[in-house]
Amino acid sequence: MADNYKEFDKSPIVDDAVSIHGYSFKKREIALGGVALVALLVCVILAALLASAKSGGGEGGTAAGLVAPGVLGGQTEGLCLTPTCMKSAAYALESMNNKVDPCDNFYQYACGTWALKNPLKPDVSQLTPAWNIYYKNQEKLRRLIETPSSRTSSWASEKKLKDFFASCTDHYGKMGLQGNPFLDQIVAKAGGWYAIGTWNESTYDFEDALRKTHVDFWTNAFFTFSVRTDWLDWRKTAIQIDLSGTGLSWIYYVRPEGAPFIVDYKHFMRTVAGFLIRDSEVNITATEKTERLDTFVDDVYLVESTLANITSHSDPSENPHDYQNRVKLRDLNTMTNTAIDWVQFFTYMFSDAGVNADTSVVVLETDYIKEMAAFITNLGQNKSRILNNYLVWRLAHKYVQDLSWDYIHANREFYVAMTSEAEFLGTWRYCIGIVDRDMGEAMSALYVKDHFSDANRNKSAEIVDYLKTALVDSLTSNKWMDERTRNIAKKKIQDSMYKMGYPDYMMSNDKLDNIYMPLTINRHDYFANRMSMNHFYKVDWNRRLKHGTDTSEWTYNTYSVIAEYYNPWKEMIVPAGLLQWPLYDHKLQHYMNFGALGSILGHNLVHAVDQTGAQYKLDGSHFGDWWTNGTKKAYIGVRQCVINAYANKTMGPFNLPVANRPLSVPVDAPGYAPEALAETSGVRLAYKAFKAWEKANKVERKAPGVSRNNDQMFFVAYAQANCFNRNPNEAFSQAARGILQENLKVNMAVSQVPEFRDVFNCPSNTNMVAKKSCTMY
Numbered sequence: 001m002a003d004n005y006k007e008f009d010k011s012p013i014v015d016d017a018v019s020i021h022g023y024s025f026k027k028r029e030i031a032l033g034g035v036a037l038v039a040l041l042v043c044v045i046l047a048a049l050l051a052s053a054k055s056g057g058g059e060g061g062t063a064a065g066l067v068a069p070g071v072l073g074g075q076t077e078g079l080c081l082t083p084t085c086m087k088s089a090a091y092a093l094e095s096m097n098n099k100v101d102p103c104d105n106f107y108q109y110a111c112g113t114w115a116l117k118n119p120l121k122p123d124v125s126q127l128t129p130a131w132n133i134y135y136k137n138q139e140k141l142r143r144l145i146e147t148p149s150s151r152t153s154s155w156a157s158e159k160k161l162k163d164f165f166a167s168c169t170d171h172y173g174k175m176g177l178q179g180n181p182f183l184d185q186i187v188a189k190a191g192g193w194y195a196i197g198t199w200n201e202s203t204y205d206f207e208d209a210l211r212k213t214h215v216d217f218w219t220n221a222f223f224t225f226s227v228r229t230d231w232l233d234w235r236k237t238a239i240q241i242d243l244s245g246t247g248l249s250w251i252y253y254v255r256p257e258g259a260p261f262i263v264d265y266k267h268f269m270r271t272v273a274g275f276l277i278r279d280s281e282v283n284i285t286a287t288e289k290t291e292r293l294d295t296f297v298d299d300v301y302l303v304e305s306t307l308a309n310i311t312s313h314s315d316p317s318e319n320p321h322d323y324q325n326r327v328k329l330r331d332l333n334t335m336t337n338t339a340i341d342w343v344q345f346f347t348y349m350f351s352d353a354g355v356n357a358d359t360s361v362v363v364l365e366t367d368y369i370k371e372m373a374a375f376i377t378n379l380g381q382n383k384s385r386i387l388n389n390y391l392v393w394r395l396a397h398k399y400v401q402d403l404s405w406d407y408i409h410a411n412r413e414f415y416v417a418m419t420s421e422a423e424f425l426g427t428w429r430y431c432i433g434i435v436d437r438d439m440g441e442a443m444s445a446l447y448v449k450d451h452f453s454d455a456n457r458n459k460s461a462e463i464v465d466y467l468k469t470a471l472v473d474s475l476t477s478n479k480w481m482d483e484r485t486r487n488i489a490k491k492k493i494q495d496s497m498y499k500m501g502y503p504d505y506m507m508s509n510d511k512l513d514n515i516y517m518p519l520t521i522n523r524h525d526y527f528a529n530r531m532s533m534n535h536f537y538k539v540d541w542n543r544r545l546k547h548g549t550d551t552s553e554w555t556y557n558t559y560s561v562i563a564e565y566y567n568p569w570k571e572m573i574v575p576a577g578l579l580q581w582p583l584y585d586h587k588l589q590h591y592m593n594f595g596a597l598g599s600i601l602g603h604n605l606v607h608a609v610d611q612t613g614a615q616y617k618l619d620g621s622h623f624g625d626w627w628t629n630g631t632k633k634a635y636i637g638v639r640q641c642v643i644n645a646y647a648n649k650t651m652g653p654f655n656l657p658v659a660n661r662p663l664s665v666p667v668d669a670p671g672y673a674p675e676a677l678a679e680t681s682g683v684r685l686a687y688k689a690f691k692a693w694e695k696a697n698k699v700e701r702k703a704p705g706v707s708r709n710n711d712q713m714f715f716v717a718y719a720q721a722n723c724f725n726r727n728p729n730e731a732f733s734q735a736a737r738g739i740l741q742e743n744l745k746v747n748m749a750v751s752q753v754p755e756f757r758d759v760f761n762c763p764s765n766t767n768m769v770a771k772k773s774c775t776m777y
Contacts, residue, residue, distance in 0.1 A: 080589060080701040088588050089703035092713065095720055102712075103762035103769070106750050107743040110719035118725050123429075125419045126726040128742070129596075130561040130578075137447070137559045137577050138432055144446045145435070157512040160521040161435060161442040167526035168431035171405065174526065178404040179279035181527035186217055186395055187276075193392045194385050195273055195292045196280040201384045207341050211348045213391050218534045219398040220244040221391055222307070222340070222372055225349075227544045228362075231321035234568040236548045238321070239346065239361040243311055243368040246304045247397050251736050253308035260658035261418060262301075268414035269297050272396050275406055299382075299389035306375055314367040326360040336373030352542040401430055402530060420657055420729045436557065438533050444558035445512055448502040448576050452558070456579035457501035463598050464500075464572055464605075466689035468493050471605050474685065474777050480634035488626045489609040492570060496608065501576040502558040563597075565604035572601065589700050591710040594690035595717025602689070603682030606777055610674055641774035642673045646748065651741045654732040665735035672740055680749045681777040683718055687755050690714055711759040719746045752776065 079085075097112025118127045124135070149159040167173075183196075191209040192198030213221050224244035230236040248265060252258030273296050277289055284292070319325055327335065332342045343357045363369055379386055400411050408427070435443055472490050475481065481489065505511045519536045521529050551569050556562060559577035566573055578597070627635070646669035653662030694700075700710060708716065722742040726734075735741060750756040751770040762769050 078701055079704045081704060084588060085701075085703050088592055089705050092592075092703070092716060092720060093705060095723055096716070101766075102760050103766040105747065106715070106756075106768050107719055107722075107746040110716045110746075111723035111743075114720070114723035115725035118723075120725055120727055125730040126724065128724045129721055133561045133577060137561070138429065140450070141432055141436075141443060141447060141559065142428060144450055145432075145443065151509065155513055155517065157439075157442040157509070157516045158446070160516055160519060161439045161446070163521045163523035164439060164529055165431055165435050166523050167521070167529050168402075168434055169427055170524070170526060171427065173524065174402075175404050177527070179276050179407060182396065182399050182403060183276060183280055185527060185531060186399065187392060189216070190391065190395065191388060193276075194388050195277055195296050195392075196282045197284075198280075199385070199388050204384050204388060206384065206387050207344060209388070209391050210340065211345055213395060214345070215349045215538060216531075216534060217395055217398070218537055219394050221394045222376070223369065225346075227541045229549055229568040231568060232323065234549055234551075237544050238326075239350075239355075239359070239545065240364060241361055241369065242364045243307075243314070243372075245307045245372075245394070246311075247393075248304075248308075249733070249737065250308035250311040253305045254312045255736075257656070257659060257663060257732075264414060264417035266297050266301060268410060268417075269300055269393060271410045271413075272400055272407060273297070273393075275410070276396065295385075296389050296393070299386040300393045303386065303390040307372060310368055310371045310375070314365055314371065317364055317366045320362045320364050320366075323360075327363050327366075328358055328360050329355075330357040332361065332363070332369075336370060337377055339373035339376040349538065350542055350545055352539075353546040355545070399530070402527060418729065420727055438536075439516065440557040441506070441515060442512055444502065444554075445506040447559045448506055452501055452576040452579075454501070456576070459593065460500050460574050460579055460597065460601075461498055463593060463689065464498055464574075464601055466594075466693050467598060467602050467605055467685055468496065470685045470688040470692060471602075471609075471777065474681075474688070475609070478777065480631065480638055480775060482628055482630045482634075485626065485628050485631040492608060493605065496565075496570045496572060496605075499554060499571050499573045501574070501579065503552060503554055505552065506558065563600050563604055565608045567608060570608070572604065574601065589703060589710070590693055590697075591690060591700070591714040592717040594686050594693070595714040596721040598686030598689055599683050599718045599721065601682075602685035603678045605685065606678040606681045607674075609777070610678060638775050639673050639677070641772065642676045643669045645669075645752070645770065645772065645774060646672060646676060649744060649748075651735040651744060652732070654728045654735070656728050656732055663732060665732065667740065667744070668738045671738055675740070676748065677774075677776065679745060680752045680774075683715075683749050684753050684755065684776060686718070687711075687714060687753070709759075711755075715750060715756055715759070719750075722746050 094117055095111055095114040097108055100109040100112055102109040118132070120127060124131075145162055145165045147162075149156065149162045151158045153159065187193050187196075188198070190212045191204050191206075192200065210221060213219050214225070222245045223241055225239060225241050227237050228240045230238045246253070248258075248261065252261045252265075270293050273293055274289070277284075277292070317325065329343045329346055336342070342361075346355050346359065346361070349355075376383075376387070400407050471493050475486050475489050475493075478486060516536075518539045520532045549569075551571075554573065554575075555566055556564065556573055556575050557577075558575050560575040561577045563572070563574045563578055565571070574597075578600075646667050649667040649669070650664040651667060652664035654664070655662050702710060703713070706713060722745065724742045731741065747768065751768045752774055754773070756762070757769050760768075
């Protein structure tokens, strides 16, 4: 999977063969192999059924094992024996650990062998069902993007996409240029650089360098900004300012466990800077080079560690999108003592959108912005040099992977140090990530035209219909919402729209060509393409700010494996990439579809009425806070119950190579409470929706070889959508950022679901029955 970088000039060859782990197969061979695989699955599962029949089909656990009707005596009536059912049964069985009592540790019961069956490869830090789909989608996208373009006009979006990718993977061309594209096209235009002697303290213009860093070279420094949907009027957009500016997450700078990673980070800085000094051909002695490198690293670390410490104790702004809390750019200058000239900065960025000193912006972290500005102001006599070194490093860190092999290797070494992975992710994956970010809509169109079945699109819409009905019914019996809030919540859910699979305009070449019209791509000049892409961003963001929201656009690419309820537009977004086996397939039995996909979508629907998204467009002109004071007060009690349930829970222990002892991370119970509420409620909604579907249709036949009934397998499907395997570094990093580990998430969720307790007959004193039940949706 990782590139070996040995053959820089070898072009990819595309024919009707498919390459799998280095072996080439013709499509006919793969088709015959698939038939053989299905036949083998039939034999294996029927053998399992026979064994189950002979042994009585019993199974360990609190609840008695259930035998499928007709299995005893070799009968198979009552079973679903289609290839898809057998495939899903095999998938479920190979992940389960039947030696574990589901009422004691349900995650281990459902996913106990998943990590063994899904080992981490050297260049992969984590695997989940969603990540597996993501990696498979990457392979599909690579095949598509390496196929010669069917449209060869210079303005064709498909040609621009494929030429961009080809230029990104051109190792040979990059080797000849070394670090010179960065030095010539970025450093020289951003005020020069102290370490190579092209920076002049008396003429250095920090404001100009900062503008170019952010806008011309699209790199965050000190802060970040974006154009987002206006929370108070979804037809409009607003400029949003947030904290940013460090090469690592702030936790590495402020926690003792981060110290070894900081050593690796400084080594990375020094190595890259050394290569740039070499390629600049500046005439300095070895001693001078060492002194400049020491100063460079010290300056950068001073800035980044200070920003990290500010981040660690700053609080988010309260209701930043409220009109009275927005800040005019001229007032932001006053607030920060013009440490950064915000008026000049944003008029430079939004030159086509009419931004001026009276333009109001949304500041998400006011405390951070104030302290960051004070830090810049008080940097002292070496201020200019420190700012220059910091900005050059932010740029170098951004573009290091776009240069020659020695720079890539330095990045690879740092990547390995941070992740403990023996291999780097490889240039083709990096380049897939670049085109994913920069030309996602063009790549989305390739994906859906080649891979997606509309049957999945229709089935997911059916699931959402049942979920919406289940949520509305739950709201009717909700005890902590008053009638006014409940009625608005119902209307919001009923009015919600779907975006399933892909937008229709993905099928229009003219539409896509028009989107990328401002973009110029040269197949043989990757760095120039990156600069052209930066200009494309600027044009696109000016358009968005000037003309407002286009709700026909999608916030996710079609091959994404993430679903979301997008509150401002009242939309459930389910990309085509999520609707793939094994997580979801329209041919699967409904208990699997509702358990896996339904729980995800139910989770997101709950956020539509949760206070975290309590903005709803009531009168056609703006959003309003639609929760009454009584509902808010009652919600505090619900939230506190969830906080109490997660209090004193920890994730880990994690055995980090750089730590002398296993490390555990406490769960941020207050911060996770809204997600916990949505997770548990999502599972309940999905189960209720599944039972409603059964009532309207019929009870489905069971999957073969599975000794649990369909209700029980619904919960297994939910858990198995959350199976994971993750290396310690990645696991610790996620836990430190407040991301709940899946085993804890699943067990805590089902322990709060009374239907789970009932279908598994769990006694009240078992682990999967919460000692105190919290009120959910």
